Amino acid sequence: MTGKRLAAVAAVVLASLHAGAALAAPAPVLNAIGVENEYADVISQIGGKFVHVTAIETDPNTDPHTFEASPQIAADIANADLVVKNGVGYDAWTDKFLSATAKKERRVIDVQHLLGLPDNTPNPHLWYKPTTMPVVAKQIAAELSAALPAQKAYFEANVKKFDESLKPWQAAVAAFKAKYNGTEVGVTEPVGDYLLQAAGMHIATPWTLETAIMNGTDPAPQDVTAQNALLSEHKIKVFVYNQQVTDPLTQSFLALAKKNNIPVVGVYETMPMPGYTYQSWMLAETQALSRAVADKVSTETLLASK
Structure with a gap:
């Protein structure tokens, strides 16, 4: 085999190895936080295998209004790529953590602002309104798609499944x-x-x-x-x-x-x-x-x- 042919074969082998390595590389996974576990659940349903989701307020036997954050929660927020919070003062404690741990690429969905609600909205329990979560799910897909453009079709398909499951x-x-x-x-x-x-x-x-x-x-x-x-x-x-x-x-x-x-x-x-x-x-x-x-x-x- 001539030197040129050997070089050509080697190039093909190397290209195959690189392609295999690329195929074997794990897909990126984003760190996401749903401050209330109902929002965390929806993030999981939309993001699927491309998100690692942490819920902060999870205990149905405690009063969320008296919730106190811990250093671990501050660290989780600092490392998050996406945060979904309720707003209307319900989880105002998260604002100081978001401000203290500025992260340029971090995306935040404040459901109050997403829905265009004023600060004096009298009832903060927005997730009980049947029209809320379809809007939230769509925005979650948009934020995840912006971070992982190659998975946009996957996220949008999950939104359709979610909307169907609400029927x-x-x-x-x-x-x-x-x-x-x-x-x-x-x-x-x-x-x-x-x-x-x-x-x-x-x-x-x-x-x-x-x-x-x-x-x-x-x-x-x-x-x-x-x-x-x-x-x-x-x-x-x-x-x-x-x-x-x-x-x-x-x-x-x-x-x-x-x-x-x-x-x-x-x-x-x-x-x-x-x-x-x-x-x-x-x-x-x-x-x-x-x-x-x-x-x-x-x-x-x-x-x-x-």
Whole structure:
């Protein structure tokens, strides 16, 4: 074999080796954070194998409003390529970590700003609104595509799958509204209000009582009296309470509901685990409302999803 032919063969072999090495190289994986685990779940569904996702607020047995960050969380945020936060003051503590650990290529989705909501939006529990997560999922795909352009089609396909998977929940909300529109409901605080409103329910609890309980301030005595009357006089069909945050006042409301055979439904600020996805969680909450109104069945705690 001539020297030229040897050189040509060697070049082909080297090219094959390089191609094989390129094929064997692992795809880049982005570090992503969903401050609330419901957002982390959606990041995982859209990013799939191209994201490593960390959820910060994950415990459905604690009050997210009293969350305290740790040095490990600060480190996670510092290393993140993508952060999704709720906004509306709900997770304001993240802002100082984002500012303290400036990272030029880091992308941040503030759901409040994404939805164009003002800072004085009264109810921060945006994930209970059926129109929220489709917008968030689309933006997650856009941010991931900007970071990994070669995977844009993959992310966009996952958005379509996600939107499709929301249809059972959307259908359940529509069916509830068609059958029980205007149903009176009492609540402890506005955690699930967006869902209740989407389902056509009328929230009878004074708004000032809801916000006082949410913000940990003393409610007006007249509001407490009004809430007690809703329960003792059977003016509501179901009582919805924040399963994560109870105190003597909310426990007294819960006891009064049970005494008067008013079904109760517990809602969560943090996606319950294990086994739930965002969409199966929302569907489970809607089905619990339906059981309460139709069959007077209480669902205080969502069981682990299978």
